[in-house]
Amino acid sequence: MTLRSRALLATAALALCLPLGLVASAETEPAPVQTKDVDTPQVVEAPKTAPDAAIERGRYIAVAADCVACHSNPKSGKPFSGGYALETPFGTLLSSNITSDPETGIGRWTEAEFTRALREGLGKDGQHLYPAMPYTSYTKMSDQDVHDLWLYMKTVPPVRNAVVTNQLPFPFNIRALLMGWNLLFFEQKRFQPRADKSAAWNRGAYLSDALAHCGACHTPKNILGGDKSSEAYQGEVLQSWYAPDITPSKTGGIGDWSKDDIVQYLKIGSNRMAVASGPMAEAVTNSTQHLTDADLAAIADYLQTLPPGPATEAPRTAVTGAVMAQGKRVFDAQCKACHASDGTGIRHITPSFPGNTAIQSNEVAGIVRTVLAGGRGAITAENPTGAAMPSFAWNLSDQQIAAALTYIRNSWSNRAPPVTAEAVASTRKTLNLNAVGRAPHPAP
Ligand code: HEC
Ligand code: HEC
Ligand code: HEC
Numbered sequence: 001m002t003l004r005s006r007a008l009l010a011t012a013a014l015a016l017c018l019p020l021g022l023v024a025s026a027e028t029e030p031a032p033v034q035t036k037d038v039d040t041p042q043v044v045e046a047p048k049t050a051p052d053a054a055i056e057r058g059r060y061i062a063v064a065a066d067c068v069a070c071h072s073n074p075k076s077g078k079p080f081s082g083g084y085a086l087e088t089p090f091g092t093l094l095s096s097n098i099t100s101d102p103e104t105g106i107g108r109w110t111e112a113e114f115t116r117a118l119r120e121g122l123g124k125d126g127q128h129l130y131p132a133m134p135y136t137s138y139t140k141m142s143d144q145d146v147h148d149l150w151l152y153m154k155t156v157p158p159v160r161n162a163v164v165t166n167q168l169p170f171p172f173n174i175r176a177l178l179m180g181w182n183l184l185f186f187e188q189k190r191f192q193p194r195a196d197k198s199a200a201w202n203r204g205a206y207l208s209d210a211l212a213h214c215g216a217c218h219t220p221k222n223i224l225g226g227d228k229s230s231e232a233y234q235g236e237v238l239q240s241w242y243a244p245d246i247t248p249s250k251t252g253g254i255g256d257w258s259k260d261d262i263v264q265y266l267k268i269g270s271n272r273m274a275v276a277s278g279p280m281a282e283a284v285t286n287s288t289q290h291l292t293d294a295d296l297a298a299i300a301d302y303l304q305t306l307p308p309g310p311a312t313e314a315p316r317t318a319v320t321g322a323v324m325a326q327g328k329r330v331f332d333a334q335c336k337a338c339h340a341s342d343g344t345g346i347r348h349i350t351p352s353f354p355g356n357t358a359i360q361s362n363e364v365a366g367i368v369r370t371v372l373a374g375g376r377g378a379i380t381a382e383n384p385t386g387a388a389m390p391s392f393a394w395n396l397s398d399q400q401i402a403a404a405l406t407y408i409r410n411s412w413s414n415r416a417p418p419v420t421a422e423a424v425a426s427t428r429k430t431l432n433l434n435a436v437g438r439a440p441h442p443a444p
Contacts, residue, residue, distance in 0.1 A: 044074055044079050046068045047157065054151050055151050055152050060290075062149055064291060064295070071096065071098050072084060072095075078099075081161040103160065104162040118139070118146055138211075141190075141191070141210050184224065204298035212299075215232055218234075218246050231309070235361070240368075243280070244366075249309040251357060252312040253308060267289055278375060312357075312362055314360065319409075319410045327405070331404050331407050334395075342354070348383060350387065353412065368424050369431065373433065375389045393433040398421040399421040
């Protein structure tokens with residue numbers, strides 16, 4: 001074995017230990033860390049500042065790149081002051097204080113250091129940042145955008161809040177391991193516009209890939225947490241959420257969505273088919289709803305031209321028999337009021353199930369999670385209520401939940417493999433919802 005390949009292997013072994021998760025889903029963390037729960041979606045506004053054109057552009061970048069959501073503790077109400085917990089399979093990371101406070105924020109940083117953090121994933125003293133901070137996307141940002149963002153960040157009022165970001169246990173807390181990870185999965189590269197595409201398409205690609213880091217959640221990851229770039233946007237499971245395939249695949253993705261459907265989803269958090277919940281609701285609430293209509297249309301243009309993900313394999317014959325009968329009983333008793341007997345729900349409040357690809361995906365983590373833990377739609381200017389779905393962990397057994405979901409996935413025009421009681425049990429365990437000391441209701 002050559003020295004180099006041995007070094008690579010060692011690097012890979014070390015990189016294995018790295019946190020892969022990019023999603024804040026902190027419902028299991030104890031105090032004093034700020035955590036979020038399903039019922040209180042995080043809403044933090046980037047503060048407004050003096051009307052200087054470059055600074056105002058910088059504020060728009062901060063919103064599009066969703067810096068504020070990750071870098072703010074919603075309970076403190078102090079934007080950018082850090083302390084927001086990001087769960088990874090290896091432990092918790094807290095976001096840094098990036099206000100202009102000289103002691104605990106980035107008040108003593110230079111523009112060059114700030115630029116390096118965004119583009120190279122390095123802290124003030126050159127230490128490696130964890131990729132939960134999406135520098136793998138921000139590396140594509142333009143000089144102008146980084147500069148305007150810096151001008152805006154300098155105007156953010158200082159907040160004194162010392163945060164120790166690295167809460168990972170040994171050995172994952174060793175930052176030097178990230179050197180290996182970067183070597184394998186990180187390419188420092190600015191966005192390259194494509195000459196054969198329209199200006200709108202290029203704008204959409206830039207917004208999605210560089211600023212809004214949609215792929216951080218929607219692009220499949222390899223075992224070391226690096227992007228499988230050849231499968232961009234084809235769907236990934238994050239902890240117990242599923243960020244679906246958003247390519248134009250007709251069976252697995254959003255190939256049946258019109259451009260307006262996409263724009264509407266990103267603007268108000270729902271459309272005729274879907275209601276954004278969980279991490280997507282946060283992305284809509286804090287970021288995409290504030291984008292201009294032209295920018296949202298550009299994102300839609302881009303998504304609609306992505307190479308489609310693989311077709312999902314639906315079973316040729318419908319599931320029938322006892323499970324479907326039990327599923328219908330549970331659905332009629334517990335779900336029909338909000339989801340309607342034909343599964344089409346209530347427009348902009350609950351999703352429509354017939355023909356909904358995310359509901360029929362082979363990845364059932366997301367839908368199982370919603371039924372167990374409940375959920376809440378995005379809160380937006382145009383839809384300020386953000387309808388909630390109750391948690392059924394306490395009153396339905398694993399088998400009842402599995403049957404209800406199997407029923408939804410195989411009624412109307414839908415065809416998908418059944419959801420097993422084991423899958424529900426496993427998500428129940430992950431979500432730590434076992435402890436509730438109430439016996440399941442007798443099967444309806
Ligand atoms: C998905 C969550 C997330 C988003 C979005 C995000 N960050 Fe971060 N950021 C983090 C985390 C977590 C850390 C701490 C990483 C570490 O300690 O290794 C961090 C660290 C940083 C640091 C280094 C601070 C220090 O003291 O070392 C800077 C600067 C920074 N982020 C700026 C930004 C800016 C500007 C944006 C928007 C363009 C942004 N971040 C978006 C999660 C995020
Ligand atoms: C923090 C993780 C995260 C980020 C960042 C993110 N998404 Fe999502 N997205 C999700 C999850 C999780 C869902 C599933 C939501 C649900 O089940 O209600 C989702 C759902 C969607 C859907 C609906 C798909 C369907 O079939 O119902 C679309 C469209 C979408 N996202 C587009 C985007 C775009 C465009 C971006 C970037 C501007 C983006 N997302 C950024 C996590 C994310
Ligand atoms: C009080 C109204 C209400 C009831 C009762 C209800 N739901 Fe929901 N459901 C919602 C709302 C609102 C949403 C959209 C927000 C969300 O996804 O969290 C939703 C979303 C869903 C989703 C989509 C999740 C996703 O990941 O996109 C599924 C699946 C679902 N419900 C199944 C069920 C089942 C099964 C039952 C009965 C056991 C049920 N619901 C009962 C209101 C309800």
